[in-house]
Amino acid sequence: MDRADTSARIATVIAPFNKNGVVLTEASTFAGDLEWDSLTVMDFVAAIEDEFDIIISMNQQAEIESYGQLIDAVTRLRG
Secondary structure, X not given: OOHHHHHHHHHHHHHHHOOOOOOOOXXXXXXXXXXXXXXXXXXXXXXXXXXXXXXXXXXXXXXXXXXXXXXXXXXXXXX
């Protein structure tokens, strides 16, 4: 799976969480642009882990602040 495919799948997972209809760019941040609280982030991370059959550690989660960073992290974890 390449980066573009990963991005498209993540965008599909984000859609139900994107309550304000924010147009996503690679620089879009979860806390700032999407205005997610910590509970929403945890629910979203669980959805991403299920979608891609991966585990995102707490340390990795702390480093992922933007949509682009998430795409990169998932791409790396998928190998």
